[in-house]
Amino acid sequence: MNQLIISILAFVAGILLTIQGGLNTQLGILLKHPLLATLVAFFFSMCFSIIFVLSSVKSYPTTQQIKAIPTYLWFTGGLFSMLGVSLYYYTIPKLGVSTMISLGLCGQLFFSVIAGHFGWFGLPVEPITLKRSLGILAMGSGILLINLK
Numbered sequence: 001m002n003q004l005i006i007s008i009l010a011f012v013a014g015i016l017l018t019i020q021g022g023l024n025t026q027l028g029i030l031l032k033h034p035l036l037a038t039l040v041a042f043f044f045s046m047c048f049s050i051i052f053v054l055s056s057v058k059s060y061p062t063t064q065q066i067k068a069i070p071t072y073l074w075f076t077g078g079l080f081s082m083l084g085v086s087l088y089y090y091t092i093p094k095l096g097v098s099t100m101i102s103l104g105l106c107g108q109l110f111f112s113v114i115a116g117h118f119g120w121f122g123l124p125v126e127p128i129t130l131k132r133s134l135g136i137l138a139m140g141s142g143i144l145l146i147n148l149k
Helices: 003-031 034-056 063-067 076-095 097-118 130-147
Strands: none
Touching (some): 003 076, 003 097, 034 076, 097 130
């Protein structure tokens, strides 16, 4: 897949995450608890994932491959996902969707630059450069402009 298509898919993913944040925030408000909305969202995410896996995966990992996966990798991604999504649902009604998403993206960008610089989590090393630093500064400035009343 070429870089343009992959970039468009990433952009669409951001749109979809904003939509789901708004919809599931409404669900959390109606259920009177953001964790209940998170539970419902992840349950249906699991259901949809099962359908997509069963209809698209051609081969599954072997028992040896499964045993080679470190124990913590089975649950830590889900834990951080649940915490992050729950915090989205909790903060969107208090901050507004554009403020929450802008701050959330800022946190993602800031941490991803640091994690990439050090190659944490087995990610490719992407050194912090002047251009990246200016990008973070521009993003921070944009977030300030978005959130100024």
